[in-house]
Amino acid sequence: MNNTNKEFDVCIIGAGLAGGVLAAYLGKNGKKVAVVEKMMIEQDGIIGELLQPGGVEKLCDMELEHLVEGIDAQKVKGYGLFLGKERIQLNYPQNAAKVYEGRGFRYGKFISSIRNYIQSLENVTLIEGTVTDFIEDDQHIYGLKYKDKKTGEEQYIHAPLTVACDGAFSFFRQKLSDATHTINSYFLGLVLKNPQLPYPDHGHVILCDSGPVLAYPIATGECRMLISFPETNMPKKSPELIAYLKNELAKELPEEILPSYMDAVDEGKFKVMPAQYVPAQPKLKKGAVLLGDSLNMRHPLTGGGMTVALTDIHSLGRLLLQIDMNNEKALFDTVHEYYEKHHSNNATVNILADALYGVVQDPQLKVACFEYLKKGENYYKEPISLLSAVNRERTTLLKHFFSVAFFGVNDNIKFPTPSNVGKAFNMVKHALEILNPLMLNENPDMVTKGALKVTEGALKVTNTVTKTANSFTDKVSENANMIKRNAKKITSKVLD
Ligand SMILES: Cc1cc2nc3c(=O)[nH]c(=O)nc-3n(C[C@H](O)[C@H](O)[C@H](O)COP(=O)(O)OP(=O)(O)OC[C@H]3O[C@@H](n4cnc5c(N)ncnc54)[C@H](O)[C@@H]3O)c2cc1C
Structure with missing residues (x-):
């Protein structure tokens, strides 16, 4: 397989947060990018709904802060922490020059905003299809193969760099990394309607006997609640689960939110996601790189995932904008440098997430x-x-x-x-x-x-x-x- 007929500088697998924002950053700065996404319909999930101030800063650094505008995003100014009957307010840092704020939103809305933006960029081609494999030999990856959603035909895209951003359940991780994944626990997600939050405009961490419960605003009058269950006990909708939520867990929650919590339990729209741990242990192969959850995952307790991905996009993107994409050595060195920087930039966010989960357990x-x-x-x-x-x-x-x-x-x-x-x-x-x-x-x-x-x-x-x-x-x-x-x-x- 050769690498002729290069129409694109970069091809990307997945237009979620990582793939979408990378395409936006590279595309608006002159690189030609193809993105293949298997699911263009807006998803209603429970992941990625609180962007920490460090992540907001990264969007600003890339001049992409408009991506969180027009999606009913809520300002988040800090945390409330609860243990038994006690509670404390922990505000995000501020100094004379700056008040740091996070953003709460529906992940699906954020991803739609990113996709709408990249579709408006001349340099970015967004294709609906499922990537089935790399185009590769032993030494090198030359691009990707995908099944086009409309025609059902297999198509090929060649590019000097292929970026796998296929998320938490990545198929391409195993090809470019030695990491194994571990499930630490599960989060059951509910949406509380018009809740009375003890600390408005704040995230809430309630330290319950069975594990932490999180609550944060995600839209006007809506708050996400995530309830942690141990890895041995994946929650399934059942009369026992509902009885537990109403009779046991409710006793440990702040009184103010109980009415909206009970309504949400009665409504019964439960969604469950595993909290996985995947350390970044990439294998270097010419022409390809991992980014986002396909590279690295940490416990969602601290809401660090999107911030890590945005930090990596800024780091990899800046390096790629400085090189000639057809210079194989420069590209290989760039990928190496990006992986090194991944650790120095994100170790604290990663360690804190799983260490804090260990502490609260x-x-x-x-x-x-x-x-x-x-x-x-x-x-x-x-x-x-x-x-x-x-x-x-x-x-x-x-x-x-x-x-x-x-x-x-x-x-x-x-x-x-x-x-x-x-x-x-x-x-x-x-x-x-x-x-x-x-x-x-x-x-x-x-x-x-x-x-x-x-x-x-x-x-x-x-x-x-x-x-x-x-x-x-x-x-x-x-x-x-x-x-x-x-x-x-x-x-x-x-x-x-
Ligand atoms: C319960 C839970 C709560 C979380 N809460 C937060 C939070 O509050 N704050 C935070 O910062 N982080 C949070 N995270 C982590 C955060 O959601 C992730 O880090 C982030 O979404 C990763 O983005 P991504 O682009 O790597 O993956 P995704 O956004 O999942 O994108 C992957 C994309 O690839 C596409 N795809 C997959 N395979 C293929 C294929 N073969 N061909 C084409 N397309 C493909 C998918 O359709 C998808 O669009 C949470 C995680 C969990 C599990």
Whole structure:
């Protein structure tokens, strides 16, 4: 197969967020782009509905902020965090020059806005069809094959670069990456109509016993609610599920939203999506690259997916605009550089998402995290800047992650009984177990690798101390039980 007859500089698989915005950025800056999308009808899904301020910034950097206009997008100014009867408000960062804001919207509407825009660009050709394979040999990918929706015929597109943006259930991921995917949990989605939100214009994270519940505005008078279920328990519509939502979960939700929540449960329009973890582990092959969920996925808890994709589009797009697309070496080097930058730009967003999910699933760390953020602006300011993705410093993330764990330790060893010491060590151990693999999957530099070695050592020591504390606790309670039994015997003898 050769690579003649090049009509396009880039061909893209999928016109979702990643493929659509990449086409927009490259197309409006003079590259010739073909995009093949299998489903042009507007979807009514539960993914991608809160764009963090860091993602809004990326759209602005590419001069594409108009894509979130005219879709009834709602301004989001921060978060409300709930635990039991307590609640705290965490506003997004602001300074003299800027107030950072996110946007809540219907993903389908956002994607339609992107597709309408690229169809208006002279340099972009949007085709409805299903991509069936790459055009490739062992060394190189030369373009793609697709089945045209209208004619049903197989067609070919040749281009120096093929970008696979085929989303969460990507077929092309396996061809360009060594990553395997893991399902961490499921999200059940509902739409609350005209809810009374405790913090209007804010996202809401409710830390329930069974897992986190999220709520954020997505249109005028509409709020998305996502309810987390563990990976062992994929929710299916049934009388048991409805009873659980109405009788159990409802008790843990803020009172204000209960009427609209009960209505949404009665309406029963449930949608379920898995929360997947896919680390970015691309294999380099000439002429092709992965972008968006096909490259990398993290837990949706922090709403980071679109921000990561937009960051990558800006990074890859800028590099591509600087090179001659027919210079094979320059193109190969560009793809390599883009993958390197993917980690340095997005590691914090990725690590935070899965680390925070790990924290809120651990009853002790969850309380420690809430109490830590409750201490005031000096404590929550940097964590919220990480969550909003306007701050991407790994050191800031590590600082606060361990501060939360040690804050919990301090609380436990105020009364240093063996059991409390054991709990404290367990907490640090679990924190390290959550963080280490996530860090390792983000292409750590030498310094971070060194730090991870130290934490691995700490983990071993912690394990030993925990075991000792646990066995000491067991011994103490064994002895206590023996004393109790003997006391009982003596009492009954005396009574006899
Ligand atoms: C429950 C849940 C909630 C989430 N909430 C948020 C959130 O609030 N904020 C946030 O930032 N992120 C969120 N995310 C993540 C976010 O939705 C994704 O990161 C983002 O949508 C990825 O965009 P994409 O373009 O890679 O994939 P998609 O938008 O899924 O696009 C893939 C496109 O490829 C097309 N396609 C697939 N195969 C082919 C083929 N063979 N031929 C042609 N076309 C094809 C599909 O039809 C689709 O249009 C959430 C994820 C989940 C699971």
